[in-house]
Amino acid sequence: MSTAQPFRGSRGALQNYKKFGEEPSDHAIGRSRGGLTTKNHLVCDGKGRALAFVLTPGQAADTTMLAATLEQIRVPVGRGRPRTRPDRLMADKGYPSRANRAWLREHGIATTIPERDDQITHRRKRRGRPIDFGDQQRRRYRGRNVVERCFNKLKQWRGIAMRSDKLAKNYHAGLCLAATLHWLTS
Template sequence: MHLSADRRCRPLSFVLTPGQAGDSPQFRAVLERIKIRLLVGRPRTRPAAVAADKAYSSRANRVYLRRRRIKAVIPEKSDQAAHRKKRGSRGGRPVNHDPELYKQRNAAERCINRIREWRGLAFRFDKTPDSYLAGLYLRGTILWVRSLRST
C-alpha cells in the first residue's frame, strides 16, 4: 500500500500494489490520484510541496514535480550524491530541500498507523485486493470525518 497524507495525517490517495513493489515507481501514481474537493470550483490536484523519504529520490520524480510546479522536499541518497560529484560540472546542481518542511514527513507514517488501528487492515484479513482497498477507503473516510468534527 502506498499513500499520500496531508499535514493533519488524513489520507489523500491510496495505491495498492503487491508487497514486493518498489516505492519510487509508485510515486507518480499516488500523486495523480490526489483530488481535494473544496466548496466551489474544481478539485485541487496539485499540492504546494511533497515531503518524501530517500526511497523516492530519483531524477524522474524530481522532473515530474518540477514540471507540475510542486516543491520537492526529498533528500538525496548518498550514492546519487557521490555519482553526481564524480561527474563534476556535468553532474548537475546539488539537491536542496527544506529541513523544516522535511520534519513534517512523518505525517504519512502517522497516517499509516491510524489506518492500521483497524485490525483487519493491519493483518490483511481480506483476501482480495478490492475488499482490502474498500476497507482502506472506509477507514480513510472515518479519519476525515473525525478530523472535521474536531475543528
C-alpha cells in the same frame, strides 16, 4: 482384505508446497523477504488525513509509484473542479529518482525529498550540480512523520494491518473506510 494406503498425492507433492502460482494483478499481493505482502502508497495532508491510496504487490519499488499516487488526489474545494495538485510534496529517500523529480517539476510541485547517500557520492564523482537540502529543507522534512502517523492510525484496524482481504478492491475499500472515519474524528 486390502492393505492399500490412502492416497496422499504424488511423490513430490509435499516438497512442492511452497511453489505457489503467480497471483493475479488485481490482488496486489506480491513476494518480499517476509512472504506475501502488499505495499500501501499513501498521500496525506499536513494534518495526517489520507487523500489517496495506491496498492501494489510487495516487491514493487516505491519510486515507480509516485506519479500514480499523486494522480489519485481529488480534493473538492467549494464549487467547481476538485483540486488535484499539492503545493508541496515531502517524501522519504525511496522516491528521489530523476524521473520523479522531472515529473514533479513539470507539474509545478515544490519538493522536499532528500537524496540517498549513494546518489550524493555519484553526483560528486560526476561533478554535477548538488540538490539543495539546506536548513530550511531539513526543518520541513521533520514534518514527514505526519505520514507515518497516518499509516499508524489506519493500521489500528486489524484487517488493514494484517491484510485479511484477498482482493485488492476489498482491502482498498477498508482503507477508504478507515480514512473516512479518521477524517470525521479529526
